[in-house]
Amino acid sequence: MIKGTRNILAAALLVCGLASQAQAQGEQGCILLKSTAEVAKEVVDAKGVKTVTMVPAEKVVPGVEVTWTVSANNVCKQPSEKVTINNAVPVHMSYVGGSAFGAGSDITFSLDGKTFAAPAQLTVKENGVERAAKPDEYKHIRWVFKGSLAPGATAVARFRAVLN
Amino acid sequence: MKSFRISALFSAVALTLAFGANNAIAAGVAAGTPIDNTATVDYTVGTVTSTASSNTVQVIVAEILDVSVTPPAAQTPVAPGTTGQVLRFRVDNLGNGAEAFLLVANNAVTGDNFDPLAASPAIYLDTGGAPATAGIFDATDVPYVPGSNDPNLVADGFVYVYLVNNIPTTVADGNVGRSTLTASARTGTGPAGTVFAGQGAAGTDAVVGNTTALDVDQGEYLVQGVTVTATKSQAVVDQFGGTHPLPGARINYTIVVNAVGTGTAATAVFADNIPAGTTYVAGTLTINGNPLTDGADADSGAYETTPQPRVRVQLGNLTQASGTQTIQFAVLINATP
Numbered sequence: 001m002i003k004g005t006r007n008i009l010a011a012a013l014l015v016c017g018l019a020s021q022a023q024a025q026g027e028q029g030c031i032l033l034k035s036t037a038e039v040a041k042e043v044v045d046a047k048g049v050k051t052v053t054m055v056p057a058e059k060v061v062p063g064v065e066v067t068w069t070v071s072a073n074n075v076c077k078q079p080s081e082k083v084t085i086n087n088a089v090p091v092h093m094s095y096v097g098g099s100a101f102g103a104g105s106d107i108t109f110s111l112d113g114k115t116f117a118a119p120a121q122l123t124v125k126e127n128g129v130e131r132a133a134k135p136d137e138y139k140h141i142r143w144v145f146k147g148s149l150a151p152g153a154t155a156v157a158r159f160r161a162v163l164n
Numbered sequence: 165m166k167s168f169r170i171s172a173l174f175s176a177v178a179l180t181l182a183f184g185a186n187n188a189i190a191a192g193v194a195a196g197t198p199i200d201n202t203a204t205v206d207y208t209v210g211t212v213t214s215t216a217s218s219n220t221v222q223v224i225v226a227e228i229l230d231v232s233v234t235p236p237a238a239q240t241p242v243a244p245g246t247t248g249q250v251l252r253f254r255v256d257n258l259g260n261g262a263e264a265f266l267l268v269a270n271n272a273v274t275g276d277n278f279d280p281l282a283a284s285p286a287i288y289l290d291t292g293g294a295p296a297t298a299g300i301f302d303a304t305d306v307p308y309v310p311g312s313n314d315p316n317l318v319a320d321g322f323v324y325v326y327l328v329n330n331i332p333t334t335v336a337d338g339n340v341g342r343s344t345l346t347a348s349a350r351t352g353t354g355p356a357g358t359v360f361a362g363q364g365a366a367g368t369d370a371v372v373g374n375t376t377a378l379d380v381d382q383g384e385y386l387v388q389g390v391t392v393t394a395t396k397s398q399a400v401v402d403q404f405g406g407t408h409p410l411p412g413a414r415i416n417y418t419i420v421v422n423a424v425g426t427g428t429a430a431t432a433v434f435a436d437n438i439p440a441g442t443t444y445v446a447g448t449l450t451i452n453g454n455p456l457t458d459g460a461d462a463d464s465g466a467y468e469t470t471p472q473p474r475v476r477v478q479l480g481n482l483t484q485a486s487g488t489q490t491i492q493f494a495v496l497i498n499a500t501p
Contacts, residue, residue, distance in 0.1 A: 001416050029214045030207065032216075033204070033218035034218055034219060035220070036221060037203065037221045042357075057223050058223065059223070059224045059369045060224075061371045062192020062193055062222055062225070062228055062260050063192060063228075070218060076209060078208040080209050081207065083204055083206075083207045084205065084206040084207070086203065086205070087203040090199045090200065092199055093199065098230075125355050150310060156447065157203070161191060164193050
């Protein structure tokens with residue numbers, strides 16, 4: 001009898017544990033969002049042939065470009081609509097102009113995290129004069145995927161930023 | 165998808181090359197700084213709209229090892245045989261973390277006319293401190309002892325380094341002697357991209373930057389020698405209209421002084437003793453045809469009786485550009501010895 005109660009408690013604890021783990025990963029829903037950081041690594045083989053591969057970025061030095069990839073995987077049995085990925089340009093980094101990419105998406109940028117627009121529409125007021133914003137002034141990037149994301153499909157958003 | 169990847173890689177390589185062309189890049193974000201990234205997604209399934217966050221990716225800023233040695237702004241003019249001649253270099257930590265640097269001086273540089281002789285000690289570190297002494301070689305600066313007081317520079321920090329040498333006596337006017345100063349990161353040097361795992365500031369990796377974490381530059385000594393020559397001639401006029409050196413005859417002396425070379429004969433003084441058996445003729449001293457009074461006064465010439473009768477003319481700082489200096493005076497041959 002006592003033994004049985006113990007088992008129930010243990011099961012309850014296990015459930016709680018799983019729930020909190022899911023919570024930590026960000027409310028397990030239909031889309032699993034994963035972010036990775038990579039840098040280009042040049043390897044020269046014995047014959048002097050250079051090959052560039054992407055390796056995970058763990059430690060980087062100033063001036064190095066980091067490629068950030070965000071993948072959205074639809075884990076439900078129904079399609080997801082209006083998939084919109086938001087990513088702030090990390091602190092101490094500068095967005096590399098023209099590097100944002102996402103197949104089948106409209107990409108817009110924001111200087112303040114509120115108003116998003118295409119690069120041509122982004123302006124900065126400097127000494128009372130409006131001028132076009134420079135890519136390193138973009139602080140947020142938004143990918144709006146057209147169409148629906150089929151079950152099991154993955155949408156990929158990517159951009160590069162250089163460490164200041 | 166595939167085409168994106170190729171273009172991304174190409175631009176990454178191009179960036180590296182452009183970066184390599186510029187050595188004097190600022191240090192950048194401090195070593196050890198964590199950089200986090202979290203993305204969010206909004207989507208709709210059926211009629212339900214949801215939001216999710218990604219994992220947080222963390223990148224740690226590693227230490228970049230970069231150094232710059234700046235040579236003296238100009239040649240140091242020296243005279244043959246002088247000691248304690250100083251060349252001032254500047255060593256800059258272009259990295260993004262604190263780093264100690266090893267300093268090495270070298271006087272055996274090819275392509276010059278002579279090798280400066282290292283003084284002992286030969287390398288001094290500027291103590292900075294008060295603005296009055298910062299960057300100026302003086303008694304407050306400390307001798308450099310490799311491995312003992314290697315300058316430890318913060319990111320973007322710098323120190324003035326003085327190389328102190330003696331100039332050989334055998335050098336000739338116009339000779340150039342060079343000394344180099346090499347500064348290298350204590351953590352290590354090597355081709356750009358060399359990694360010293362775990363040896364960077366704040367426990368990060370240290371990565372050699374485009375300067376190879378080593379820089380060398382040279383300073384120059386220029387010998388500015390000067391040779392001063394004086395040529396004396398005389399003309400005798402006797403009291404009978406002849407040129408015989410009889411008692412009572414007058415001797416007109418002309419001394420031509422010339423400076424040859426690129427240097428300066430500082431505060432040059434011409435002095436000529438009145439020959440025994442003759443007497444100076446008062447008021448006859450001239451320079452370049454201009455009379456000089458006999459008294460020790462404002463003008464540059466004087467007739468003196470102590471320690472012995474002589475004429476004396478201050479020529480000032482004499483250079484080749486000063487041109488020929490012509491000094492004249494007259495004496496009378498004494499009637500009685």
